[in-house]
Amino acid sequence: MRRFFKRRAAPQSAADAHADGNITLITDVRGDVTVVSGTLPAQAGAPDTESACAAYATRVRQRYGRLLSRFGGEVYGFVHRAFLEYLTATDLAHRFHQQRELTEEDLQDLFATKVHDPAWHEILLLLVGLLDERFVAGVLDRLLAPRTPAPPLRNGDRAFGTLAFVARCLAEVRRPGQLAAQSEALVRGVIRLFELSRVLGEDVWYRDGQVLDLGRNLAALGEAWPGRRIYLDWYEEWGAQPPERSGTIRERDAGYQAADIWLRLLAASPAPSSLFVEPLRREATGNADPVVRAAAVLLHEKVAPGPSPLLLHCAAEDPDPAVRRSLLGAVVARAENAAEVQGFLVARSRHEEHPDVREAVLHELRGLAGDSPEARQALLRAGVAEPLASLTARIDDATEARALLRDALGDEDPERRAEAVEVLATGATGVDEQEILALLKERIERDASAEVVARAFAALPHLAHDVTELGRLALHHARHDERAEVREAAVTHVADSRPPLPEARELLLDRWQHDPEARVRAEALVILADRGRTDPEIAALVVEQVRRGGDRSARSMALETLGGALRADPATRGLVRELAVQDADPGFRAAMLFHAMVNDSADETAAEFVGVRVVDDPDPAVRASALSLLGFSTPLSLARDRATHDEDPKVRLTALRVLCDRGRDDPLTLDLLRAAAQDVSPDVRDLAARLLAILDRPSGP
CATH class of the missing domain: 1.25.40 (Serine Threonine Protein Phosphatase 5, Tetratricopeptide repeat)
Incomplete structure (x- = not known):
């Protein structure tokens, strides 16, 4: 029977992580009946396959009913996916250790092909725990080995995803000290991608859960693992030279993620503890890098035992307005303490001096105005009228609501009149529809503000008229x-x-x-x-x-x-391609190339067509745009050709960026960068030198 479950689990695990991946048809067990039919009692009258199969199904239900759930008919599935994952992992380990059906290369191929499939992650992690460290070392070496073409940083969850999974694997091995080389290679790979992301300008991306947990998984390896000190020393230097920021600190920025890892490794503690909280407090108020301060506060908010005044203090007092603005969202998210949030916003409406942060505070207060007299008073003190929507919602008397809206429609401020028009359009004011139509028509015919008249026209389709x-x-x-x-x-x-x-x-x-x-x-x-x-x-x-x-x-x-x-x-x-070649406007030709790549993506020749324009378009901006559009589809040979032979430095710069993203592990890339370091363009020379400093270092184990 154990063989039954293992054989049922293995093929199911290849399915995606949904219900169909956890279903077994009892009528599909014929292949197993011949193996175990000798253990079944003799069937009176007809010891054929059908009766043996029925008896087998009965035995499965009787002995293993707690593992299976019946979905209807003769369709069964494991009661929890964990059984499927565990049985698949043990089956793979058995086939490798005892039966010798799988070779080391087979294991490495399995990990390499399934590393980006979330349905397989738990299976592979369980398997790591069942393997000897020398075999795990071979698997991790394969995952960390250079790849050409490499996953592009523009799709950062995939570029970092392999490294994040290696970190999870290291946490599963019984003797991680035997994988020191792989630990160091992992950290150097992470460092390399962070450095590349900054130089290439690909420092914002959408990351999946395992990448966001990279810092926590590395910290779980403890203080003694070899990669910890490497990362801490590197970040001390790298973080001291933060790039120019747009005024916003986001958790999906590469710089924020790098700071999050550094903070977690400071204490190397995977669980909330005073050992972890104290360094976070220190960095939140004393670090020179605004990104680190913001990351420290937000991480402290996650791990501190209970509400802490640190968030409120830094959201009000941090010297960098980008930090105060980014922390404001975390303050508002403290929904369990609405009075505290309201008090903080009211206080900041009085004392915040930076216009962008002040506007963000007032925006949050407007959302509270309907239920909070204190928020309304704060808005009035700030010279901001209460939103009409919340104001009219608090008035039960329809006559009073009509009078209020009429006053707002006659207000000297066109923004207030436009707001009144939008409130009228909702129909939630107690004003009947005919009167609303009359008021909107009056605005259209008499109002001097184009915005007010435009909003009145936009409101009309919502009404029967x-x-x-x-x-x-x-x-x-x-x-x-x-x-x-x-x-x-x-x-x-x-x-x-x-x-x-x-x-x-x-x-x-x-x-x-x-x-x-x-x-x-x-x-x-x-x-x-x-x-x-x-x-x-x-x-x-x-x-x-x-x-x-x-x-x-x-x-x-x-x-x-x-x-x-x-x-x-x-x-x-063929109109889009015709215009991409023949139109007189270079910007429009570039737009048509975008249409060719996005709207005709099912056409296998779309990328080939755009690749031809990379070489043939007479305008360098169009050629550079075409290269960027191809992105991870760009043939490395094309990127090398443009980086070497295009007459315009902007195209050569774009080609270098594409090449050093997807071809970062290709030895030919280093040769080309050394040549580009002698380019006639100072911009090309500078980029080539910065990329060489990153890529001309060992990256694998």
Whole structure:
């Protein structure tokens, strides 16, 4: 019977991590019946395969019912995926150690092919714990070995994912001291990717859970493992030279992740403890790097035993506004103590001097204004009116709500009038619909603010109204209003009117061809393109206009809107590629290359086409854009060719970045970088020297 479960588990584990990966059909056990049928009692009358199979199924249900759950009919599955994972791991270990069915190379191949498949992670980690360290060393050497092409940093979860999984494997071995070489190679690989991410500008990405836990998994290895000191010493130097920041500190930044690992390794403690908390407090208030201070505070918030004043203190007192702003979100997330959060925001509304942080504080207070008198008072002191939506929601008297909205519609501040229009459109004010229509019509006809009139037009489709009357009003403004924002909103209203206005098509064609403002022409063209998805005649008109030229953004959006209609029509299927080659506007050609890569991604020749433009387009900005678009699809030979032979330094710079991302483990890359270090362009020479300093070091075990 044990053989039954192991054989059932192994094929199931190859499935994805969903219910179907945990199902066994009892009627599929025929292959096992011949192996174990000798242990089954003789079947009276017909000892055939069917009866043996039925008896086998009965035995499984009787003896192992606690491991199986019946899903209906003769369909069974393990009651928990952990049984599936454990049995698969033990089966693999048995086939390697005892049966010798698997070789060391087979094990290494298994890990290499499944390292990015989350459904296999627990199985592989269990298997690591069942293997001797010398075999685990071979597996980790394979995972850490140079790869060409390498996973790109632009998709950082995959580039760091292998290293993160190696860290988890090291935590599973019984004698990690025997894997010192692999530990050091792991840390040097992590360091290398962080350094590359900064130089290549690929320092923001979406990371999966195991990468976000990299610091915790490394800290779990304790103080004695060889890689700890290497990383701590490296970060002391690297973190002292932080790159220029955009004013925001994000947890998905590479710099933040590097700081998180360093902080966790300071104490090398995987669990919350006073040994870990104290260094975090020290770094949160004393480190010179703002990223480290923010990371220390947020990490302290996760591991400290209970609420701590450190977060509130640093969110108010840190000298860097980017730190204060990033910590503000963590303060607001303390939902279990609403009074504390409110008190903090009220205090910061009085004392915060940096305009960006102050605006963020006031934004949070606006969200509290409906339920908090203190928040409303703080907004008033700051010269900020309470949001009308929360104000009207607190008024039960419909007459008072109407009076309040009328006052707001007459306010001298156009933003307050525009806000009143949006509140009216929700219909949640106690004002009846006919009165709302009258108020909106009044704003359209009399208001001097283009924003207010535009918002009034945008509010009309939410209401049941006389399409003819208001449609005529919108038609007039779309043609004759002097304000482009109003004409644009009126064009959109006419196009969205239901039932459709007879004049809508004529208006769209007129505004597309004759409006003096590009934004209005673009809006009309995109609306026409949307209709062209079902109207071939309009689609042909849009295609004709796109070929003629005009506003780059509008033409690109029109083609994107037409989308599938273009690809379905043989006459226009090649339009995007035609424009990518022949259009006079280099920026539009680059946009068409993007369409070719994204919208025609199912076409295997799309990448090949873009690759040709990398070489043949006469404009260097288009060639560089094409290289960036190819990204991880760029053939290394093409990147090497452009880095060496393109006449424009911007293209050579882009090619170097692509090459040193995907080809960072290729020996040919080092030769090319040494040549680029002598380039006539100082920018190319500088980038080549910085990349050489990173890549001309051993990376594997």
